[in-house]
Amino acid sequence: MFSKLFSSKSDTKTVPQETQEAISQFIESYRCDVFKDGLFSLNASIEISQHKDDIVIAITLPFPCALALSVLAEQLSKLCEQTVKFAVSYDILSVREHEIPGIKNIIAVASGKGGVGKSTTSVNLAYALQAEGAKVGLLDADIYGPSIPTLLGLKDQKPTSADGKLLTPLDKDGITAMSIGFLVDDAEATVWRGPMASRAFGQLLNETSWPALDYLIIDMPPGTGDIQLTLAQSVPVAASVVVTTPQDIALIDAVKGIAMFEQVNVPVLGIVENMSYHLCENCGHQSHLFGQGGGENIASEFHTKLLGQLPLNIDIRVNADNGKSLIAANSHSDISVSYRKIAQNVAAELYSQLDMRSKQNAKVIVE
CATH class of the missing domain: 3.40.50.300 (P-loop containing nucleotide triphosphate hydrolases)
Known part of the structure; x- marks a missing residue:
C-alpha cells in the first residue's frame, strides 16, 4: 500500500526502508481536529525523500493547514530521531460556482x-x-x-x-x-x-x-x-x-x-x-x-x-x-x-x- 503512496525519486533511496515504513504507519494512524479521518482520506498526494540531513515529505492538500502539519512534523522528527519537514502545496477549489473572477x-x-x-x-x-x-x-x-x-x-x-x-x-x-x-x-x-x-x-x-x-x-x-x-x-x-x-x-x-x-x-x-x-x-x-x-x-x-x-x-x-x-x-x-x-x-x-x-x-x- 505505502509503496504506491510514497514515490521514489533519485534521492529517496537514501531513506532507510524501515524509516519509510515507520513514517507511513504513523501518518496512517495520525488523527487531530483538522485531520479527523487521517491524511490519506484527503486524497493527499505524498512523496518522501532525503535532502541532506532532513527527511522531506512533499504533500498536496485541499485546504490550508500549515500549523497542523508543523505539529505532525515535530512528532515525526521525534519518531525518526532526525528532522522531518513537509513541503506542502495546496489544491484549493471553489465549492460554489459564481462569476466573480479571481x-x-x-x-x-x-x-x-x-x-x-x-x-x-x-x-x-x-x-x-x-x-x-x-x-x-x-x-x-x-x-x-x-x-x-x-x-x-x-x-x-x-x-x-x-x-x-x-x-x-x-x-x-x-x-x-x-x-x-x-x-x-x-x-x-x-x-x-x-x-x-x-x-x-x-x-x-x-x-x-x-x-x-x-x-x-x-x-x-x-x-x-x-x-x-x-x-x-x-x-x-x-x-x-x-x-x-x-x-x-x-x-x-x-x-x-x-x-x-x-x-x-x-x-x-x-x-x-x-x-x-x-x-x-x-x-x-x-x-x-x-x-x-x-x-x-x-x-x-x-x-x-x-x-x-x-x-x-x-x-x-x-x-x-x-x-x-x-x-x-x-x-x-x-x-x-x-x-x-x-x-x-x-x-x-x-x-x-x-x-x-x-x-x-x-x-x-x-x-
Missing part, C-alpha cells in the same frame, strides 16, 4: 448583534488563513460602519483604477482589502438607505479587480435585518461563520444569525466564541467573565461546530486600534495560534461539508 470561495463572517468583535475576528481570520498558506482577501460589507480601514491601518488611503472601470484593491501585509470606508467619509455612508447601501456593496464586490484568491472573507454588518438578508442572498457566499460571546444576550442573537443563513441556504461552518475568558497573566487562571459554555451549547443544538474560543486579550485590542496584525508580527504567539487553529477549522469544515472531493460528499454511481 475568487474561489467567499466566506461571510456575521454576528447577530454588534459589539462581539466580529470585524476584529474577520481581520484576524484573514491573516490566520494567510499564515496557514492561503491567498486571502477581505471585503467590508458593513456599509454603515466600516471598520476594516482602521483595523488594517489603511484609514486614509484610497484605491486606484488602472482602466477607469475596476477598482484596484488595497494591500496590507499581503491581505487584499476593499471597503466603502476607502471611498467615502463615514458620516456620508451612515445616512444611506438600505437599497443604496446594497447597491454600493454590490459594486464593491463586482467592480473590484480582485487578484487570485483562495478565500474572500466578508465582514458582514451586525444584525439580521433586511440589509443582511439582501447581502446574503445577492452574494455567492460559499459558507458562513457566526461570531458570539458567551453572554446570554449575545447567544440569543447568534441563534438569529444561524437562522438567517439557514433561510437563504448558506451553510454555517461553525461558531467562534469571542471574549470567552480572561487569562490571568500572573497565575494563568481562566475567569469566565461573560458566562461559560454558551458557544458550545449553540453549536451542539444547531449541529454545527465550535470553531474556537478566543480570550479577552489586550494585545488584540491594542493591535486592532493601531491597525497592526499580531499574526503578521508573530504567527507563533499564543493568541496567533488560537486564530490559526480557528482558520484551519474553517478551511477544513468548508472542504469537508462542501467540496465534492470530500468523503462526506462523495457521489455514489450506480451502473
Whole structure:
C-alpha cells in the first residue's frame, strides 16, 4: 500500500526502508481536529525523500493547514530521531460556482448583534488563513460602519483604477482589502438607505479587480435585518461563520444569525466564541467573565461546530486600534495560534461539508 503512496525519486533511496515504513504507519494512524479521518482520506498526494540531513515529505492538500502539519512534523522528527519537514502545496477549489473572477470561495463572517468583535475576528481570520498558506482577501460589507480601514491601518488611503472601470484593491501585509470606508467619509455612508447601501456593496464586490484568491472573507454588518438578508442572498457566499460571546444576550442573537443563513441556504461552518475568558497573566487562571459554555451549547443544538474560543486579550485590542496584525508580527504567539487553529477549522469544515472531493460528499454511481 505505502509503496504506491510514497514515490521514489533519485534521492529517496537514501531513506532507510524501515524509516519509510515507520513514517507511513504513523501518518496512517495520525488523527487531530483538522485531520479527523487521517491524511490519506484527503486524497493527499505524498512523496518522501532525503535532502541532506532532513527527511522531506512533499504533500498536496485541499485546504490550508500549515500549523497542523508543523505539529505532525515535530512528532515525526521525534519518531525518526532526525528532522522531518513537509513541503506542502495546496489544491484549493471553489465549492460554489459564481462569476466573480479571481475568487474561489467567499466566506461571510456575521454576528447577530454588534459589539462581539466580529470585524476584529474577520481581520484576524484573514491573516490566520494567510499564515496557514492561503491567498486571502477581505471585503467590508458593513456599509454603515466600516471598520476594516482602521483595523488594517489603511484609514486614509484610497484605491486606484488602472482602466477607469475596476477598482484596484488595497494591500496590507499581503491581505487584499476593499471597503466603502476607502471611498467615502463615514458620516456620508451612515445616512444611506438600505437599497443604496446594497447597491454600493454590490459594486464593491463586482467592480473590484480582485487578484487570485483562495478565500474572500466578508465582514458582514451586525444584525439580521433586511440589509443582511439582501447581502446574503445577492452574494455567492460559499459558507458562513457566526461570531458570539458567551453572554446570554449575545447567544440569543447568534441563534438569529444561524437562522438567517439557514433561510437563504448558506451553510454555517461553525461558531467562534469571542471574549470567552480572561487569562490571568500572573497565575494563568481562566475567569469566565461573560458566562461559560454558551458557544458550545449553540453549536451542539444547531449541529454545527465550535470553531474556537478566543480570550479577552489586550494585545488584540491594542493591535486592532493601531491597525497592526499580531499574526503578521508573530504567527507563533499564543493568541496567533488560537486564530490559526480557528482558520484551519474553517478551511477544513468548508472542504469537508462542501467540496465534492470530500468523503462526506462523495457521489455514489450506480451502473
